[in-house]
Amino acid sequence: MIDKIERRSMEKFTSDLCYLLLVHMLIILTFFSFSKAQNSDSARVEIKKCSDFKINGEGSDQAWEKTDWIRLPQRSPGDPRDTYLKILYSDSGLYFLFNCQDTRLTATLKEDFLDLWNEDVVEVFLWPDKDYPVYFEYELSPLNYELPLLIPNLKGKFLGWRPWHYQGERKVRHATSVQGSQKESGSVITGWKAEFFIPFQLLSPLGNVPPGSGTTWRVNFYRCDYDTGKMEYWSWRPIKNRFHEFEKFGLLSFQ
Numbered sequence: 289m290i291d292k293i294e295r296r297s298m299e300k301f302t303s304d305l306c307y308l309l310l311v312h313m314l315i316i317l318t319f320f321s322f323s324k325a326q327n328s329d330s331a332r333v334e335i336k337k338c339s340d341f342k343i344n345g346e347g348s349d350q351a352w353e354k355t356d357w358i359r360l361p362q363r364s365p366g367d368p369r370d371t372y373l374k375i376l377y378s379d380s381g382l383y384f385l386f387n388c389q390d391t392r393l394t395a396t397l398k399e400d401f402l403d404l405w406n407e408d409v410v411e412v413f414l415w416p417d418k419d420y421p422v423y424f425e426y427e428l429s430p431l432n433y434e435l436p437l438l439i440p441n442l443k444g445k446f447l448g449w450r451p452w453h454y455q456g457e458r459k460v461r462h463a464t465s466v467q468g469s470q471k472e473s474g475s476v477i478t479g480w481k482a483e484f485f486i487p488f489q490l491l492s493p494l495g496n497v498p499p500g501s502g503t504t505w506r507v508n509f510y511r512c513d514y515d516t517g518k519m520e521y522w523s524w525r526p527i528k529n530r531f532h533e534f535e536k537f538g539l540l541s542f543q
Contacts, residue, residue, distance in 0.1 A: 331525055331538030333358060333507070338376045338383070343483040345432070345463030347385040351376060357387070360509060360522040371410075371511045371522040377499070377542060380457075381487040386410040386511065388430075388482070393466060393475040394514040395431045401450060404428075404435045405531075408513050410482045415506035415534055417495030423506075423534055424491055430480040431471065432464040436490070439532065446532055451490060461485040499542045506537035 338351045357372040369389040376383040388410065395407045404427045405411070415423035421442060427435040437448030451458065461484060464471070468478035488498040496503055509524040510531055523531070525538045 332504075332541055333375065333524075333538065334541045334543055335375045335377055336543050337501075338378055340378045340380055341383075343383070343461055343463050343485055345465040345481060345483050347374070347387070347481055347483050351383070352385060358509075358524065360511060360524050361526075362520075362522050363526065364520040367520055369513070373509055373524075375540070379498070380489075381485050382414075383485050384412055384483070386482040387479065388511055388513075389479045390477055390513065390515070392515045393430055393469075393471070393473060393477050393480065395429050396473045397429060397433060398431060400434050402433065402435070404433060405512055406514075408480075409511070411510040411512070411531065412486075413508045413510075413531065413534070413537065414486070414491070414540075415537055416491065416497050416499070418506050420495065421534065422494065424486075424494070426460065426484070426486060428462055428464065428482045428484055430464050430466060430482070431473070432462060434460060434462055434484075436460055441532055441534055444532075454490075457487055458490045460487070460490065501542060503542045505540045505542075506534065507540040508534075508537045 336354050338354060341349045341351045343349070352374055355374050355376055357374055360371040360373060362369070371389070372387040374385040390408070393408065397404060397407060407429060409427050409429050412426045413423055422438065422440050425437045425439050425448065436451055436454070438451065439446050439448050462482070463484070464480060464482050466475065466477050466480045469475040491497045496505060499505065508531070511522040513520045525536055527533045527536055
């Protein structure tokens with residue numbers, strides 16, 4: 289009889305312990321999930337609205353004085369060069385201005401729609417509607433050649449599609465400038481700038497396009513550089529293996 293009571297007590301103790309451990313694990317998982325969501329959502333850039341203006345690759349229009357620089361962290365330790373970004377939007381599209389500190393112009397490709405990411409380049413990833421894993425990628429080299437792509441990303445399987453009827457009001461306006469030397473491959477420079485305008489018409493028919501005040505998109509911003517012979521990169525939000533980790537994008541908030 290005593291053995292039976294002891295056995296039942298032990299079984300109850302084991303059951304209670306398992307229950308407590310399960311509850312504890314659920315609390316930990318909930319906490320980390322909440323923290324991850326909070327960390328992702330806390331990465332936010334609020335952009336101001338402006339009237340449309342002309343771009344020249346220098347970022348000299350007075351409209352840029354309305355907003356502050358965003359610093360892109362260097363993901364290659366020990367590199368002292370900085371990368372800064374400004375963003376504005378109008379009723380018709382998005383304006384971007386990159387300011388890249390650099391020492392050499394590593395760019396030889398002289399045609400649009402080439403693999404620009406293999407040389408010096410800046411990149412913008414725009415994911416307007418998080419209900420669908422489709423986003424827009426835009427790359428611009430210091431020689432002012434571009435690569436606009438629409439990316440369907442299905443469980444990590446992705447491929448870029450070139451825009452159709454890419455002309456007129458659907459075409460990106462872009463310009464670049466180089467500081468310290470000529471805009472030529474191999475030039476020893478102090479930096480370069482990229483300025484471009486992405487029209488909302490190009491992003492149609494993605495959801496949340498055009499955006500209004502209070503609209504949020506998922507986004508990330510990058511710069512690649514090859515002065516050392518291998519890729520060094522800067523990114524606004526950290527990634528693990530590739531630039532296409534769209535689940536890790538931060539928030540772009542339209543004021």
